[in-house]
Amino acid sequence: MGKAAEHEHYERAFEAWLRERRVPYVPVQQLRRSADEEGPIKSFDFLVHAHERHYIVDVKGKQFPQVSRGREAYWENWIHFSDLEGLFAWERHFGDDYAALLVYCYWLQLPADGGETVKKTISAGGRDYLIVAIGARTFAENCRRRSRRWQAVSIPEKEFTALVRPIEHFIC
16 A cells, blocks of 8 residues: 555545535546646645635645554644645635645544544544634644655644644635
8 A cells, every 4th residue: 555545544634524525526636737937736636615614625634643652643734845835825826715724634542532633533444533624824834844854844733732623614
């Protein structure tokens, strides 16, 4: 199984959430990067039309908690800087009616424990997920470099949990 296929279940969970609530959306096929006058633009995952707002959605799949080297990490939120660049390029192309949104689908490795942002989950494909979101601009304003080599950025856990919102905050 390829790396992209390993992460498809996160997008499928978000799509199941959208379908369950009958939210209009368009999934984006990510076979190739699109290009504009500045060159290739990183693709996003969904266009979502929620009431008066339209979202350019990039789904980020993470485990909750993420276990690495015997250590549990909650609220992992790192992304590649190019994810933000791509989302902002798409915002420019689509115009003011569209906002870029990072949607985090956390595959729960533990039962939801009742924390305020852990209450909203969906079951899809035999897995339980927590779905939360943060505006890409808010993320960009608060992120720090995590890895120069991988061009990764993230928000420290305490700040992230204060900024992230249940998906229903944006799309209902």
